[in-house]
Amino acid sequence: MSRDNDLTARSAEPGFWPLYLFDSQATEAYAEAREDEEPEEDEILRAEFPLDRGLGLRLEFEPGIEYVDLAVLAPDSAEARTVGWDDTAHFHPHVMPWSELDLLCRAVALRDPASRYPGPMLALLLRFAFLSGGEDLDTITPLVDAAFSAAQPAEDSDAASRAGVREETRDWFDLRDLRGTRIEWADGPDGCRTVTQHDRDGAMLYSLREPASDEFPFAAWSGLLARATELLDAVRTDPAVRTPAVLDALGRCTGPEGHRHVGALATALSRAGFGHPVLLRALAEPVAVAEAAWAVETLAGTERGTVVAAWCGTSPLAGSRSWRLSLILPAAGRPVRFAQAIAGELSAELHTSGLGWAEVTGSTSVQGADGGHVRHSDQLDLLIRDDLPRGVRVIARLLRGHQAAETAELTHMDAPYERIPLLDPST
Structure with missing residues (x-):
């Protein structure tokens, strides 16, 4: 493996994902390779996902000890503050519901033309998101599948087609599905929701975000989510989005066959003077149907995931157990x-x-x-x-x-x- 410590860049290398997902054989092979190289210190791979105003996320991965840390960046703190971590011993990976991860990934992609959604950021951060009840798998599955497809090619297309989803998607679903285990969300400090589990007999919640926690940076997390929402909402203040031709094209795109009309929407936006490069690219050159769908949702102001579900249909995971x-x-x-x-x-x-x-x-x-x-x-x-x-x-x-x-x-x-x-x- 190269010595580049940029986590996002390394995620494109062959063999990275089994290592990142704690595959035992990949970890053993990594340890053997490091022994041959005689490293002076443990390797730490990092990635930052900035919004603006000093807000963002930092991800660190130490492959030698199978440890991943997620921290929030905030302007009022000189240091990034951990919101969760994952390892093979005393993990606390249950940081956020799917809706928050989806929101943050969209907002970061909106700000960074080099980033795409769904893409590597979503694939890397999925381990810190979980299902607790009420989530729509028709919305989630296409985005997760597209994220892993963007991050790595399928090694076994036959297995993927049998299951209807990528193996990584099903692994995440099985690992982070806490529905039915009496998870309760409530308003907490600084407007940030807290999470509690009342039933400890099934899949268990391990989170710093519990109501009595003095470790979770509630204020910083609330600020991050609020700014992400503002950035997405601000797209619709562009006068070009409210022109009759664009509104007509948006109306045709939000239906079940709406994916057939995204090219016309991109043309209408360009003619109206809309200059947001990320959304125009998502409509004109999407790497997956789900990428064009979230661009339509952002422009139309519809609930996140509704267009994804309408275009992609019933999730293969519906009714799975x-x-x-x-x-x-x-x-x-x-x-x-x-x-x-x-x-x-x-x-x-x-x-x-x-x-x-x-x-x-x-x-x-x-x-x-x-x-x-x-x-x-x-x-x-x-x-x-x-x-x-x-x-x-x-x-x-x-x-x-x-x-x-x-x-x-x-x-x-x-x-x-x-x-x-x-x-x-x-x-």
Whole structure:
């Protein structure tokens, strides 16, 4: 990898996204490469996403330790203030609802001709956004898919077409979907909403934004959102947007077949003297349908996402469901890396079938006869998508092939934590 520490530039390199998304094999390969180079210090990749008036966001990624930090920039503070972080241990990634991420990405793209929306900024910051209830997947899915498509090409187009969405989109959805876990938003300090979770039995909220927090920079975050809203609203104050020809073209663009009329809208805007390069490019040369859609929404003043949903239709994720499972494998009499081998094979088969993934997440040990510690068992976390019985059959078949089904224990990770029989895969 190059030594350029610009995170946005590095995101275009082959192999970056598995590393950024904490793929264990990518992290191991990175560590080996760094050993050969004998680096003097840990590498930190940075990206800043400015609005104006000193407001913006700063993202830092330390690939060597799998750590990502998101901070807000504000004119009244000399230092960027962390709003959340993600790692593999004590993460607090639940920073904002989808609506705020969507707002900020649009506003930054509006100010920066070199940035596109949906694009790398959205893909990079998705890990800090989550679903809590009421979000429209018809709106969200096309934007997330387009963001990952802009940031990296699909390596497995067959898998993408089977699922209807990119694998990265589905991974984000499964990881950050907290709907149904009793998330509550309320007005807090400085007009900034706070978030609380009343049910801790399912997917859990880890956020600095809770009402009693003295760590979250509420005032700075409120200022950032307010300025982003102002910048988007200001587009419609241009007299060119209110000319009859533009208004007529906008009216035709906001319907279900509106994407057929964006070229005429771009022409009408140019003739009326509208000079905003970002929006004109989004209409005349969109890299995805969703890019032209958000430009139409901004110009027409419609609710964000309504045109996206109208043009792109029903989300493939509508009605989707996933299950988190725990698989315990006794270690007695097994090779040292038995669990890793099982996880690798199982994850590959689940992935190929479009059913999910598996990974080793821990182990237990007991005191041996000589007073030392002996590995007792290994734990795998599994995610099964949409078809639980089929996923269980895949698990059972693979374990039986390794003579491990009789002693393995498969359970749900959510209440009531039921045990799942490892049935004969032929039944």
